Amino acid sequence: MRAARYYGNGDIRIEEIPEPTVGPGEVGIDVAWCGICGTDLHEYKDGPIFCPSPGHPHPISGEDAPITLGHEFSGVVYEVGDGVDDLEVGQHVVVEPYIISDDVDTSEANMAYHLSPDMNFIGLAGRGGGLGEKVSVRRRWVHPIGESIPLDQAALIEPLSVGYHAYQRSGATSGDLAVIAGAGPIGLLLAAVLKAEGITVVMSEISELRRRKALDSGVADHAFSPAEVDVAEQVRELSSDGRGADVAFECTSVQPAMDTLVDALRPTGVLVVVSIWGGRGSFDMQQIVLKELDVRGTIAYVNSHPETIRLVEQGRIDPGPFVTGKIGLDGLLDDGFDTLIHRNETAVKILVSPSGRGL
Structure with a gap:
C-alpha cells in the first residue's frame, strides 16, 4: 500500500509499504480521508518534535523514523481482530489517535489519561497513520460514527474534539460570551463547538479571509481585526454589563493576542490557552491578580470524541x-503542505485520500 513517510525535517516521501496485520483486539481501517494538521506542518518545517528521530524509538510504540504520518482521519472497517465483537x-469509524502505555487506565473514569508519561499520537510516533491506505488500531481508540456523517467531514472529528475539550476546560455555559484569538482551523472548529453549546462567539483575527469564513460559516457572531479596532473594548461593549467576556481562548501562540484576551476578560473570567507555544509567553500579572482571572491549559482531548460525534450527528455542528x-497522496507536499504553509489564509482543512478513491 502507499503511505506518506516522515524521515525528518523537510523529508517526507510517498512510498510503498506492507499492509498492516490486524492483531487481536485491533480494528483494520481502510482510510477514507485524512486531514493535514498544523502539527504535521511543524514536524515538516521544524521537526522532529512528536516524531521520534532515527535511532531513538518512542518508548511506547518502539518505532522511530521513518513513520507514517496522519492522525486526523476517518475510514471504513475492513477487518476486526480476535476479541472485537462490537x-x-x-x-x-474515526480514531482517537493516542499512543498510551498499557498500564494507564483509559476508561471514562480517568479524565487524565492524555497526560500520562510518554503520551503520543498514532501518525506521529508510529503505529501507522491516516496518510497510509490502511491502518490497524486498537479497539479502545476506534469510535463508530453514523453514516449520516459524510466520511470527508468525519475526518474533522479529531480537531473538533480538540475544540470540545477546550470548551470543557473553560467551564463555559449557554448564554456566556466568549472571545477567540485566531480563526485558524482550531479556532474555527472551537467556535463551532461553542456555538453548538449556546455561547456567543467573538473572533479576533487579522486576516480578512479568515474573519469572513468565521462569519459566513455561522460559527462567530462578531469578528474584528486587532489591527483595525480595540478588540477588548469591542468585547466590553458587546457584554451585557460592559465588563467583558466570560471566557477567552488563545489559538495563535502570539503574544499580542494573549494580551488582548487578558484585557477583554471580565473579572473572574477564564483564559484557556489552546495553542502550543514554541517559546515562552508572558502575562500582565497585575491584570491576572486584580481581576482574579483563571488561566488554564488544554492539550488534545480526553473522552471527548463520543460527545463531539453526537454534536455532529445531531446537526448541531x-x-x-x-x-x-x-487531494491525493501525490499532491501532499505541493498542493497540501505548500498551500498551508505559504497561503494558509486560503484554506482551513485540506483532506487527503490515500487511495485516491475519494477523488
Whole structure:
C-alpha cells in the first residue's frame, strides 16, 4: 500500500509499504480521508518534535523514523481482530489517535489519561497513520460514527474534539460570551463547538479571509481585526454589563493576542490557552491578580470524541464549510503542505485520500 513517510525535517516521501496485520483486539481501517494538521506542518518545517528521530524509538510504540504520518482521519472497517465483537466490517469509524502505555487506565473514569508519561499520537510516533491506505488500531481508540456523517467531514472529528475539550476546560455555559484569538482551523472548529453549546462567539483575527469564513460559516457572531479596532473594548461593549467576556481562548501562540484576551476578560473570567507555544509567553500579572482571572491549559482531548460525534450527528455542528480542499497522496507536499504553509489564509482543512478513491 502507499503511505506518506516522515524521515525528518523537510523529508517526507510517498512510498510503498506492507499492509498492516490486524492483531487481536485491533480494528483494520481502510482510510477514507485524512486531514493535514498544523502539527504535521511543524514536524515538516521544524521537526522532529512528536516524531521520534532515527535511532531513538518512542518508548511506547518502539518505532522511530521513518513513520507514517496522519492522525486526523476517518475510514471504513475492513477487518476486526480476535476479541472485537462490537464492530463489524463495513462500519464507518474515526480514531482517537493516542499512543498510551498499557498500564494507564483509559476508561471514562480517568479524565487524565492524555497526560500520562510518554503520551503520543498514532501518525506521529508510529503505529501507522491516516496518510497510509490502511491502518490497524486498537479497539479502545476506534469510535463508530453514523453514516449520516459524510466520511470527508468525519475526518474533522479529531480537531473538533480538540475544540470540545477546550470548551470543557473553560467551564463555559449557554448564554456566556466568549472571545477567540485566531480563526485558524482550531479556532474555527472551537467556535463551532461553542456555538453548538449556546455561547456567543467573538473572533479576533487579522486576516480578512479568515474573519469572513468565521462569519459566513455561522460559527462567530462578531469578528474584528486587532489591527483595525480595540478588540477588548469591542468585547466590553458587546457584554451585557460592559465588563467583558466570560471566557477567552488563545489559538495563535502570539503574544499580542494573549494580551488582548487578558484585557477583554471580565473579572473572574477564564483564559484557556489552546495553542502550543514554541517559546515562552508572558502575562500582565497585575491584570491576572486584580481581576482574579483563571488561566488554564488544554492539550488534545480526553473522552471527548463520543460527545463531539453526537454534536455532529445531531446537526448541531456542520463541518462541511471547513473542508476547503481534497487531494491525493501525490499532491501532499505541493498542493497540501505548500498551500498551508505559504497561503494558509486560503484554506482551513485540506483532506487527503490515500487511495485516491475519494477523488
